[in-house]
Amino acid sequence: MRKHNFSAGPSILAPEVFQKASEAIINFEGSGLSVIEISHRSKEFLRVIERARALALEIAGLGDEYEALYLHGGASTQFLMVPYNLLQTKAAYIDTGTWASKAQKEAALFGETDVIASSKADGYKYIPKGVTVPTDADYLHITTNNTIYGTEYHHLPETRVPLVADMSSDIFSRPLDYSKFGLIYAGSQKNLGASGSTLVMVKKELLGKVTRKLPSMMDYQLHIKNDSLYNTPATFAIYVNLLVLEWIQAQGGLKALGLCNKTKADLLYNEIDRNPLTIGYANKEDRSLMNVVFNLTDESTQERFDALCKEADISGIKGHRSVGGYRASIYNALPLESVEVLVEVLKEFERRG
Numbered sequence: 001m002r003k004h005n006f007s008a009g010p011s012i013l014a015p016e017v018f019q020k021a022s023e024a025i026i027n028f029e030g031s032g033l034s035v036i037e038i039s040h041r042s043k044e045f046l047r048v049i050e051r052a053r054a055l056a057l058e059i060a061g062l063g064d065e066y067e068a069l070y071l072h073g074g075a076s077t078q079f080l081m082v083p084y085n086l087l088q089t090k091a092a093y094i095d096t097g098t099w100a101s102k103a104q105k106e107a108a109l110f111g112e113t114d115v116i117a118s119s120k121a122d123g124y125k126y127i128p129k130g131v132t133v134p135t136d137a138d139y140l141h142i143t144t145n146n147t148i149y150g151t152e153y154h155h156l157p158e159t160r161v162p163l164v165a166d167m168s169s170d171i172f173s174r175p176l177d178y179s180k181f182g183l184i185y186a187g188s189q190k191n192l193g194a195s196g197s198t199l200v201m202v203k204k205e206l207l208g209k210v211t212r213k214l215p216s217m218m219d220y221q222l223h224i225k226n227d228s229l230y231n232t233p234a235t236f237a238i239y240v241n242l243l244v245l246e247w248i249q250a251q252g253g254l255k256a257l258g259l260c261n262k263t264k265a266d267l268l269y270n271e272i273d274r275n276p277l278t279i280g281y282a283n284k285e286d287r288s289l290m291n292v293v294f295n296l297t298d299e300s301t302q303e304r305f306d307a308l309c310k311e312a313d314i315s316g317i318k319g320h321r322s323v324g325g326y327r328a329s330i331y332n333a334l335p336l337e338s339v340e341v342l343v344e345v346l347k348e349f350e351r352r353g
């Protein structure tokens with residue numbers, strides 16, 4: 001029996017993805033070889049990475065002005081790779097949480113960073129609105145979904161400078177005008193697959209403008225020139241990525257996933273709001289559809305709640321160490337049924353008092 005996996009990341013993937021990935025480890029598409037033991041320059045793997053790069057852009061609805069890359073080092077390496085390639089004099093950052101703040105800290109090594117808004121003083125419970133973006137900034141960086149606090153942008157900030165987004169925890173979870181972004185990055189391990197690869201989608205015209213010299217592995221243009229194969233990429237992780245992208249398409253794309261994610265989130269938030277024993281963390285209008293963060297109104301009841309979760313085979317629901325409480329991550333691949341089980345547990349928790 002599988003558990004109900006609410007882990008924040010690495011996190012749940014669709015059963016079809018696990019099935020196909022495990023078959024490919026033994027015998028990749030009937031080749032007599034494992035997907036892990038073939039050359040990244042073999043025609044079999046070239047097909048994988050080409051399809052994955054093309055499909056990522058297709059799902060995002062992005063055209064030829066963009067390139068998709070699969071790079072190493074997680075979203076955390078993008079925190080520095082973005083300023084390496086885009087920050088000439090000054091960049092604007094909106095501070096909506098730990099990850100956003102870490103991104104800004106890295107960028108400060110490369111030039112001036114202007115933190116134009118922050119919700120830190122209020123425990124990152126909301127997304128700052130009505131921000132004014134300096135027109136002389138090289139770009140504006142945002143974190144579209146704040147995994148730890150459970151907030152998400154439902155309206156993008158108005159900006160004339162290129163918009164750069166860390167979408168690690170909400171990429172491909174809803175319809176979105178991706179063409180509003182100059183650069184998007186996401187570590188794979190939440191909505192895209194296994195850990196080890198990072199998807200970057202970048203508008204080519206933004207590159208090649210900084211005057212600093214770039215180390216090869218940090219240079220987006222070099223990776224583009226080498227078809228995302230400058231060095232050995234994370235082959236297995238990219239294969240899993242492709243399976244996830246194909247699964248997204250089979251579900252009906254972002255529109256269908258967006259509806260499903262909304263249904264799951266509404267169900268859970270409604271119960272958290274209704275139940276006198278639980279309270280949501282983030283401000284309502286900024287609530288994340290991916291990470292539902294909540295607390296118990298009486299902390300002394302924690303052990304009882306944990307026991308009920310365990311009994312129901314619920315896993316990975318403990319809150320981030322910096323916030324405490326609980327966090328139910330309800331990514332694309334988490335079935336509605338798992339949310340229903342959690343809602344039932346919350347009701348039972350109330351009944352038992």
Ligand SMILES: *Cc1c(COP(=O)(O)O)cnc(C)c1O
Pocket residue numbers: 009073074075076077099143145146147166167168169187188
């Ligand atoms: C998980 C997460 C990260 C960290 O990603 P790594 O791949 O571990 O570097 C960064 N940003 C956000 C929004 C995340 O959710």
